[in-house]
Amino acid sequence: MTLQAARRGTTGARPVRGADRSRVRGAWFAMLLWSAASLTASFVLAAEAVTLAAEPEAVFGCDINAVVSCGTVGSSWQASVFGFPNAFLGLVSEPVVLTLAAAGLSGLRLPRWMMLTAQVGYTLGLGLAYWLLHQAIFAIGAVCPWCLLVTVATTFVFVEMTRINVLERNLPLPRAAQRFLEEVVRHRLDLLATAVWLAGILLLLVTRYGSVLLG
């Protein structure tokens, strides 16, 4: 107990014990993989955006797989909400998440303020990702495979990060809510909810675009 007390003194956090410990580890690992996937997709999209910017007059021809690639998504105003390609945001934020995940996986207990900041930042990122998906489906009328990978990867990173923050009790939550979320995590209901959510989005996509999406 003295060791735990010492830990508490340095990080101000309650130690995570037993099965929850391996849950946290698993979450860090998944977060590592998904942030790597998101980073890869951001790379591809950023490279495309740079090519597009280099020749502003270039209009790429329309593929047979038009729904997935008419060059439409990349040239829309939504593709650079902040005046630069959205993918650049992934390029700067995902490496941070990747580093956090690597640190967490090494067994390091990250300070609460750092995890809270990460949670707030990533929640904003998730919001942007879904706003973009909404725009792509309902305003632009086209989706791109790499953008979809970003959406899915961002979702999983968010879920894993939230799970860690719940188990490590980093979030400023009322006691009852904290207890509830812990039970949700222990019963894997968070994963189930994520699966239901993504299946719902997939249903929306195939309903709107048909099997063109699936090749």
Place this chain on the structure above:
Amino acid sequence: MSTRTRSTRPSDSRYRVARRVGIGVLVALVVAVIAVVVRDPATTDPAPRAGDGEVVAPSGLGPEGSISIGDGPVTVTVYFDYLCPACGAFEEANGGTLDQLLQTDDVTVDLRPISFLDELSEGTEYSTRSANALATVVDADPDHAWPFHRALYAHQPAEGAEGLTDDQLASIARDVGVPSEVAALFAEGRHEAWIAQQTTRAFDSGVTGTPTILIDGKPFTGDPYEPGSLASVVGQAAP
């Protein structure tokens, strides 16, 4: 899932129920996705209209169902979809050039309208309807096919937006001199099945997208979006 040595709280059963409900919803969603994908061929067919199903080619076509404009020695074949923004850019860059080359009898323009972007016009099947309109003009009033073709691009709707209505297409046709009684035929969709067939044939023959431009049957190697780029190549291709 393994049972853990944890004191079972009374609330545990509630989470189990929630899990069952969740799995049920998930299974239902997956089944729905599969169902949508499986019955997809039905949804990609154009909305039923008069003339649906029966392949009616317009009269006066060249070999392979080409719509030939002009009578020059060099043949410029263009596969296009009226909704494709890249085709619009090609028309903007080279439409005028082709127009001049037609007037000087230097080229024959071989138009190959195809429709594969129907899903990108908010359910209005614009690619098919606009191509059908062109086919209708080719059939009944071939002299106005070329100006109508160019006028369609001048009024090209944005990709992903609602396409022009049949009435709007008719109005564009009348503006370039197509008789009202011909323009009124657009809504019948008489040549839509033919357009669908031409689309399949184009892709079967190796066309992978639009615009695809061939000079005397060989792929155009220049930049189709550079204004006037076709002029020089056509000159060289002439024997």
